Amino acid sequence: MEKLKSAWKTLKRRPMSLLGFALIGFFLSVAVLAPVLAPPEAGSRDSYIIPQDGYSPDPVRPSKAHWFGTTEQQYDLYYGMVWGTRTAFAVALQVVGFSVIVGILLGGAAGFYGGWVDEVLMRFTDVILAFPDIVLAVVIVAVRGPSLENVMVAVTAVSWPSYARLMRGDVMSVKERDFVAAARAIGASDARILFRHIIPNSIYPVLVVASLSMGRIVITAAALSFLGLGAPVGYADWGQLISLSRNWILGSAGNPFEYWHTVFIPGIAIFMFVLGWNLLGDAVRDILDPRQK
Amino acid sequence: MLKFCVKRLAFLPFVMFGVTALLFACLQFLSPEMRASLYIKDPRQLSQLDAVIEKYGLRKPVYIQYGLWLKQVAHGELGYSETAKMPVAQAIKAFFPATFELTLIAFIPIMVIGVYFGVLSAVYKDRLIDHVSRFVAITGYSLPSFVLGLGLLMVFYGKLHWFPPGRYGLETDMLVHLDTFRHYTGLLTLDCLLNGEWTAFTDVAKRMVLPGATLLYISVALLLRITRSSMLEELSKDYVRTARAKGLPESVVIRKHALANALIPVVTLSSLLFIGLLGGVVITETVFDFPGIGRWGVQAAQQLDIPGVLGSTLLAAFLFVMANLASDLLYAVVDPRIRVG
Numbered sequence: 001m002e003k004l005k006s007a008w009k010t011l012k013r014r015p016m017s018l019l020g021f022a023l024i025g026f027f028l029s030v031a032v033l034a035p036v037l038a039p040p041e042a043g044s045r046d047s048y049i050i051p052q053d054g055y056s057p058d059p060v061r062p063s064k065a066h067w068f069g070t071t072e073q074q075y076d077l078y079y080g081m082v083w084g085t086r087t088a089f090a091v092a093l094q095v096v097g098f099s100v101i102v103g104i105l106l107g108g109a110a111g112f113y114g115g116w117v118d119e120v121l122m123r124f125t126d127v128i129l130a131f132p133d134i135v136l137a138v139v140i141v142a143v144r145g146p147s148l149e150n151v152m153v154a155v156t157a158v159s160w161p162s163y164a165r166l167m168r169g170d171v172m173s174v175k176e177r178d179f180v181a182a183a184r185a186i187g188a189s190d191a192r193i194l195f196r197h198i199i200p201n202s203i204y205p206v207l208v209v210a211s212l213s214m215g216r217i218v219i220t221a222a223a224l225s226f227l228g229l230g231a232p233v234g235y236a237d238w239g240q241l242i243s244l245s246r247n248w249i250l251g252s253a254g255n256p257f258e259y260w261h262t263v264f265i266p267g268i269a270i271f272m273f274v275l276g277w278n279l280l281g282d283a284v285r286d287i288l289d290p291r292q293k
Numbered sequence: 294m295l296k297f298c299v300k301r302l303a304f305l306p307f308v309m310f311g312v313t314a315l316l317f318a319c320l321q322f323l324s325p326e327m328r329a330s331l332y333i334k335d336p337r338q339l340s341q342l343d344a345v346i347e348k349y350g351l352r353k354p355v356y357i358q359y360g361l362w363l364k365q366v367a368h369g370e371l372g373y374s375e376t377a378k379m380p381v382a383q384a385i386k387a388f389f390p391a392t393f394e395l396t397l398i399a400f401i402p403i404m405v406i407g408v409y410f411g412v413l414s415a416v417y418k419d420r421l422i423d424h425v426s427r428f429v430a431i432t433g434y435s436l437p438s439f440v441l442g443l444g445l446l447m448v449f450y451g452k453l454h455w456f457p458p459g460r461y462g463l464e465t466d467m468l469v470h471l472d473t474f475r476h477y478t479g480l481l482t483l484d485c486l487l488n489g490e491w492t493a494f495t496d497v498a499k500r501m502v503l504p505g506a507t508l509l510y511i512s513v514a515l516l517l518r519i520t521r522s523s524m525l526e527e528l529s530k531d532y533v534r535t536a537r538a539k540g541l542p543e544s545v546v547i548r549k550h551a552l553a554n555a556l557i558p559v560v561t562l563s564s565l566l567f568i569g570l571l572g573g574v575v576i577t578e579t580v581f582d583f584p585g586i587g588r589w590g591v592q593a594a595q596q597l598d599i600p601g602v603l604g605s606t607l608l609a610a611f612l613f614v615m616a617n618l619a620s621d622l623l624y625a626v627v628d629p630r631i632r633v634g
Contacts, residue, residue, distance in 0.1 A: 016427075016428070016431075123307070123311065124311075126308060126311070127308060127311030127312055127314075127315055127610075128315070129613070130308045130311070130312055130609070130610040130613040130614070131312060131315075131606060131609065131610070132572035132575060132587070132590065132606070132609045134575045134576065134587075134591065135572075135575065135587075135590045135591060135594055135602070135605065135606055135609070136315075136606075138590075138591055138594035138595060139316065139319050139594045139602055140319060142594050142595055142596075142597050143319050143320060143322040143323055143597070144322055215434070215435055219437045222437055222439075223437065223438075223439060223576050226437075226439045226576070227576075227579070227591060227595065228595075229595070242439065242440065242443070245443065246443070249443050249446050249447045249450075249451055250447075250450075250451045251447075251451055251452075256447070256451040256452040257447065257451075257452065260447065263440070263443045263444060263447060264444065267437075267440035267443065267444060270437055270440060271432075271435055271436050271437070271440060274435040274436075274437070275431065275432060275435035278431055278434060278435050279431065282431075
C-alpha cells in the first residue's frame, strides 16, 4: 500500500506519465469494448476480418456509413481501427513477454554458469545484435511465410538479445552476494538458487528496459506489416491498414488530400499507442529506479 | 592501443561468420526445391529442378553447402543479386554511397540539435524549454518512420510539389551517367557541385530533404536524452559548485566545465548512433524510394534474393564491429582517464 502511494505521488508530479496511462487506458477500453463499438456483421466467422462495402479499388472519404472512411477495396477503416487495437495489444504483449522470458533464461544461464556456456550464449547474442533488426526479421518472415504469428516470431527473435545481455550482467553481480553463498551452504540446488534467489533479485533492470522498449517493438512489428509481411489483407491490423494507403498519398487531380484518412487515421493510432507505452515506460523507470527521484 | 585494435578486429571475422551461418540456418526452413527455384531465372528451367538442385548442392548437408558458399566468397564471388539486377559487389558500391550520404546529412543536424537542446533542457530543468524539447523528442521517438514519411510525402510532394521522392530525376540520371561527369567523392550532392552542375545539385539535394528530416525527427530524441541526463549529472558535481563558488560566470561554468565532461558519453555514443542510422534507414529508404543499402536489403529479403541478403547483411555486420571499435577508441580520446589495452 505504501509503495502504491509513493508510486501515485511520483506520477502526480509528472503529467506526461499520466498522459501515458490515459492513452493506454483508452486503447485498452477500446480493445475490451470492441464488440460493442464495432459489432461484427451477423454470421461472420472471424471478428478480425474487416467487412467490405463493395470492391471498388479507390478509398472513400469518411461519411455517415463509414465514420473513418474506407481503404482501397472498401475495407471499413473504423472497424479495422477498433479491432486492430486488440491485435496491437496481442502482438506487443506477446512479443515483449516472450523476448523477456528468453532473455532472462539465456542471460541468466550465461551469467550464472559462466565459462563456455557464457561464451557460447553471448557470442550468439553478438551475432544477432550485429544484424540490422528489420532485415533479419524480414528474412525470418520471408522463409516462414507472411503471417501475424511469423511477425511475432521474427520480432521476438531480434528483440531478446538486449535483455539477455542486461540480465547476464546483473546475474553476475548478484551471484557473488552473501545470500547466494548462504543458500549454497545450506545445500540448495542450482535451479533453486537461480530461480528463487538470483533471478528475483536481478530482474528489475530487465523489466524497466522491457517497459521502455515496448513502443519500439510495436513500431518494428508494424513496420513488417507495412512491408506486407504481416496479417493477410483485410485482417484488422494497423500496420497493414497503413500499407493499404501507400498508393493513395497523392490524392486525385485538384485535391491532393483526397485520401488523407487512409494514412492519418491508422498512423495517428500507431503513434498514440507507441507514445502511450513510451510515456508509461518512463513512469515505470521513475518508480522502480530510486536514483531518478 | 594497437593490441586492443587488433583484438577487436579479430572479432570481425567471427561476427561475419556468425551472421552468414545464421542466415544459412534460416534458409533451411525452405525445401531444396524452393531453394532451387531461387536460382531459376526462366520458367522453362522448372522441368530441370533436379539438375539445379544437383548443380548447387542443395540436397547436401547444411555445412557442406555453407562451405561451398564460403569458398566462393573467399574468392571474392559474392554472387548475383536478382533484386538489384547486378553482382552483389557492384550493388554494394552502387547503394552504399547513397545511404552514407543520407545518413551524413541527417546525422549532423541530429548531433547539433540533440546536444543543444539536451544542454538547454538540463540547464533549465523543469522549466518550459525542458518540457517542450522533451515532449518534441518523445513524440519523434514514438512516430514510426513510415507514418511520418507518408505524411510528409502527402503534404510536401502531393500538395506542394516541393520535394519529390527517389534519388534523382530523369535529367540528373542521364547527366550523372555521362562519361564527362566525374565522381570525385561518391557523395552525389558534392559531386554535382564539384562538376558545376547546379540544377542537378538542387535536384539531388531536394530529394534528400524529406528522408533526412524523417531521420532527424525520429532519432534526435535519443541524443537529447543522453545529453540531458549526462549534463544533469555533471551539474550536480562538486567541481561545478566550486567553479560557481569562486565566482565564475554561469555561462563559463556550463560551457567550459560541465559541458566538456558531459559530452564524453555523447561523443562515444554518436558513433554507434551513426552506424545505427546506416543500418536503420531501411524503412525510411523504402518509403521514399531511396536506392540505398536498406531498401535493397529489405527487397532482397522479401524476394529471398539470397546473395543480396547475404551481401547487405555482411556489410551491416562489418559496420557494426567497426562502430563498436570506433566508440571505444573515441572514449579513450575524449576522456584521458581511460586507457584501452
